[in-house]
Each structure stands twice: as structure tokens, then as C-alpha cells.
Amino acid sequence: MDSIINVILVDDHPLVMEGLRSFLDRDHGIIVLAVFDKAKDLLAQLPSYKVDVIVMDIRMPEMNGFELARSIKAGYESIRLVMLSGYSYEEYQRAAFEIGVHAFVPKNAPYSSIVNAIRQSFLGNILVTERAMQYMNRDRLTRMEHRILQLIAQEQNNQQISDELGISKRTTESHISSILIKLGVDSRVGAVVKGFQNGILNA
Structure with a gap:
């Protein structure tokens, strides 16, 4: 029952x-x-x-x-x-x-x-x-995800981001996928736009 x-x-x-x-x-x-x-x-x-x-x-x-x-x-x-x-x-x-x-x-x-x-x-x-x-997820990026989003906004590609942060390209790609999911977008450009809109990135 x-x-x-x-x-x-x-x-x-x-x-x-x-x-x-x-x-x-x-x-x-x-x-x-x-x-x-x-x-x-x-x-x-x-x-x-x-x-x-x-x-x-x-x-x-x-x-x-x-x-x-x-x-x-x-x-x-x-x-x-x-x-x-x-x-x-x-x-x-x-x-x-x-x-x-x-x-x-x-x-x-x-x-x-x-x-x-x-x-x-x-x-x-x-x-x-x-x-x-x-x-709710808009400001819950990890510190690493936030840094990667900043580098994406600087038009760095995945390999450049990996070299900058000293991590593998696969790890970079995994972080970027997480960023896209959390921000509810389907592209790097969309992530940057949403980042500025939500105040995660500063102009």
C-alpha cells in the first residue's frame, strides 16, 4: 500500500x-x-x-x-x-x-x-x-572551466588551450563539453555569448 x-x-x-x-x-x-x-x-x-x-x-x-x-x-x-x-x-x-x-x-x-x-x-x-x-548552472563553472571559457573568448583553439593550461587535449575537450552543457548552448561561440550575457565573462 x-x-x-x-x-x-x-x-x-x-x-x-x-x-x-x-x-x-x-x-x-x-x-x-x-x-x-x-x-x-x-x-x-x-x-x-x-x-x-x-x-x-x-x-x-x-x-x-x-x-x-x-x-x-x-x-x-x-x-x-x-x-x-x-x-x-x-x-x-x-x-x-x-x-x-x-x-x-x-x-x-x-x-x-x-x-x-x-x-x-x-x-x-x-x-x-x-x-x-x-x-542555476550559469555561475557553477569550476575554476578550470571558467579559465577555459576565458581562453575560448580569446579565440584560442583546443590545442592552444591545452598548451596554456598544461593539460591534455582530451581533458580540454571534456571541460568544453561540460561548459556547453552547463550553459545550455551547443557551440563555443554560444558559450562565449552566454558567458558575457550572464556576467561570467567581462568585456
Whole structure:
């Protein structure tokens, strides 16, 4: 038998949360323990609940979703967090995942997507869009990758880069492949352009 997932909903828009609660109540594998319209009220009562997943909005009065997520993670590391937002900016998603949120779902997504996010989060899986993953990886080049990207921007070929850094050509090619994947591009030129756009390279 599948595990029951205990969920708490937090949003200052009651119609949104009641609609979601009504949908979740029809799922026999999910129990909605409570609905809160204020983050501070949730934090005050959280010790009395045995909750697996908290679904929260970003924009709330007094304490926003990011602040709430940090507070929860500081005291309840095992609780999974699903964040809802009317904005799908990659910056928001990046900030959410760095805090420890497991899923970021647009508010206009179908309820089934939110259910999937709850289930995947409960299992410990991270749900992130491809665009957000590229954005989050933008400044995670290793020191060697950053140096190689600088040399690519100086129009050095693979052999010249290898000679400059004292590494094999195969190693250079491996680093370049990693750079392209992390930046979400398919060419050296694209990597340089993205490097300048994201501030990894300086003009």
C-alpha cells in the first residue's frame, strides 16, 4: 500500500487554496491537514503537525514564501516544500531551490501538476524546468572551466588551450563539453555569448 502524504497548504488567497484542497481531498493518497493564510500562523502551529509536504505561495503578507521556506528548513529539514507562483522567473526558481524547495509550480498549472509535485517531493525528487536548470548552472563553472571559457573568448583553439593550461587535449575537450552543457548552448561561440550575457565573462 502506498504511503499517505500529509500536506499543509499556505496561501493568502482562500479561493486558490480551497480549490486545491477540494481537489486534493479526492486523492486517497493525500491528506490535507490544514490550510493557513499567514506564514507566521503556520510557523507557530507547525510543531503540532506531523507533515510531509508543505505547499506555499511566494507572495504573502508579513512573510513571503522564501522567508517561510528558510524558516521551515532551519527547523524541519525533513519537510518537503512545494512553491507556487504566478511568476515563473528563473531567478525565483533558482532562489527557491537554493533554499531547499523541492518543486516550483506555476499557479496556472493544472491541479494534476501540483499533485505530481507533491508526490515527487515526498519521494525526495527535485522538479525543475530545463530553463531554470540552465539558469542555476550559469555561475557553477569550476575554476578550470571558467579559465577555459576565458581562453575560448580569446579565440584560442583546443590545442592552444591545452598548451596554456598544461593539460591534455582530451581533458580540454571534456571541460568544453561540460561548459556547453552547463550553459545550455551547443557551440563555443554560444558559450562565449552566454558567458558575457550572464556576467561570467567581462568585456
